[in-house]
Amino acid sequence: MEVEAGEExxxxxxxxxxxxxxxxxxxxxxxxxxxAPLDLVVHGDIAAVVGEMQLERPPGRRADLMAYSKVxxxxxxxGPVVPVRFGSVLPDADSIVEAVxxxxxxxxxxxxxxxxxRRQFIVRAAYHDEVAxxxxxxxxxxxxxxxxxxxxxxxxxxxxxxxxxxxxxxxxMEAKVEVDAEILADAIVPFTAAHRVTLGSGAxxxxxxxxxxDDDRREEFEEQLEGLAEAVHERIRxxxxxxxxxxxxxGEA
Amino acid sequence: MSIQPTQRRAGGGYLERPAxxxxxxxxxxxxxxxxxxxxxxxxxxVGIELLTIDARIVIASVDxxxxxxxxTNRLDLLEQGGGKPLDEFIGNMQESGAGRKVKGAVSGAxxxxxxxxxxxxxxxxDSSRRRPAKKSSSRRRSEA
Numbered sequence: 038m039e040v041e042a043g044e045e046x047x048x049x050x051x052x053x054x055x056x057x058x059x060x061x062x063x064x065x066x067x068x069x070x071x072x073a074p075l076d077l078v079v080h081g082d083i084a085a086v087v088g089e090m091q092l093e094r095p096p097g098r099r100a101d102l103m104a105y106s107k108v109x110x111x112x113x114x115x116g117p118v119v120p121v122r123f124g125s126v127l128p129d130a131d132s133i134v135e136a137v138x139x140x141x142x143x144x145x146x147x148x149x150x151x152x153x154x155r156r157q158f159i160v161r162a163a164y165h166d167e168v169a170x171x172x173x174x175x176x177x178x179x180x181x182x183x184x185x186x187x188x189x190x191x192x193x194x195x196x197x198x199x200x201x202x203x204x205x206x207x208x209x210m211e212a213k214v215e216v217d218a219e220i221l222a223d224a225i226v227p228f229t230a231a232h233r234v235t236l237g238s239g240a241x242x243x244x245x246x247x248x249x250x251d252d253d254r255r256e257e258f259e260e261q262l263e264g265l266a267e268a269v270h271e272r273i274r275x276x277x278x279x280x281x282x283x284x285x286x287x288g289e290a
Numbered sequence: 291m292s293i294q295p296t297q298r299r300a301g302g303g304y305l306e307r308p309a310x311x312x313x314x315x316x317x318x319x320x321x322x323x324x325x326x327x328x329x330x331x332x333x334x335x336v337g338i339e340l341l342t343i344d345a346r347i348v349i350a351s352v353d354x355x356x357x358x359x360x361x362t363n364r365l366d367l368l369e370q371g372g373g374k375p376l377d378e379f380i381g382n383m384q385e386s387g388a389g390r391k392v393k394g395a396v397s398g399a400x401x402x403x404x405x406x407x408x409x410x411x412x413x414x415x416d417s418s419r420r421r422p423a424k425k426s427s428s429r430r431r432s433e434a
Binding site: 259 | 304305306307308310313315316317319320321322323324325326327328329330331332333334352354355356357358359360361362363365367
């Protein structure tokens with residue numbers, strides 16, 4: 038349903054995240070989108086972190102995204118936070134209580150409980166250039182034969198064979214990614230409190246694993262990743278990003 | 291302080307720890323993440339959704355097949371090192387749990403702490419929200 042913002046409404050309240058009410062403070066020097074000071078809208082045990090935002094301007098600038106990211110990560114540095122999806126704006130404090138906090142208070146309380154003392158990291162794995170393709174050609178006689186047949190022919194010749202070659206390679210890549218992603222995930226997951234695996238295409242991304250790590254296991258987790266990165270470095274490069282706010286572990290209201 | 295700056299640990303050094311300072315990194319980390327509320331206005335990023343779509347290669351298409359074929363034919367196999375299976379590398383690790391094959395770890399990923407759906411499901415749900423990048427520029431709507 039399309040709703041036109043009436044002329045009387047030129048500002049709204051951007052909701053950044055939900056925190057436990059008892060933490061009670063937003064860092065003083067922290068400002069949000071439009072450099073707006075941040076405020077808390079409290080309801081029972083939880084509070085929404087909000088900032089005023091102009092509505093009559095082009096939305097979704099780069100600066101807005103960076104400001105949002107800065108606020109949510111700063112909140113996560115200070116304690117548990119449930120990030121609210123970027124760009125969620127409500128007209129006033131009452132509507133934040135009525136539409137956001139009150140209906141799902143138990144859910145927020147439960148989520149915040151589970152996020153205490155835990156931070157999110159993202160582990161990203163990618164094959165080094167051509168490693169996966171080379172392995173596929175070496176291990177699959179069908180691929181090798183089609184490759185030998187098509188590689189010295191002109192572009193417009195053997196079209197069907199080239200499509201067939203590509204299809205075989207794509208399938209082999211998919212299978213390879215599944216196997217390697219599972220092995221990598223198995224090495225990581227025992228050190229985490231929760232995880233989400235997103236398989237890549239193999240071409241420039243093997244797998245992305247978002248993990249939630251207990252603070253008191255963080256060192257152990259990072260050491261494990263160091264060891265893993267070293268063990269696989271001939272084929273795969275591993276990146277560890279974070280800690281960040283638990284964007285991947287809050288589900289949907 | 292928010293996301294911590296790049297820090298390479300003294301030992302090893304194989305693990306890359308980039309600081310996600312660029313827009314692309316931040317987008318990957320936060321776009322379409324976080325809890326969805328019934329917002330009065332939802333600000334979308336102008337034009338940026340397209341980037342995330344482009345990053346997803348559609349495996350099953352003739353174009354993709356031809357790209358794979360071309361990349362395969364470009365390979366110079368003589369220059370490439372041998373391809374040991376990944377679990378052999380991992381088998382060298384002494385860590386508990388490291389080389390162990392745990393069945394269903396990938397499907398276990400579907401269990402986020404919320405018990406929410408799998409990533410695949412989420413992607414499906416997201417496609418409708420990602421697609422209208424043009425519309426989103428000044429879209430105002432209630433998500434009723």
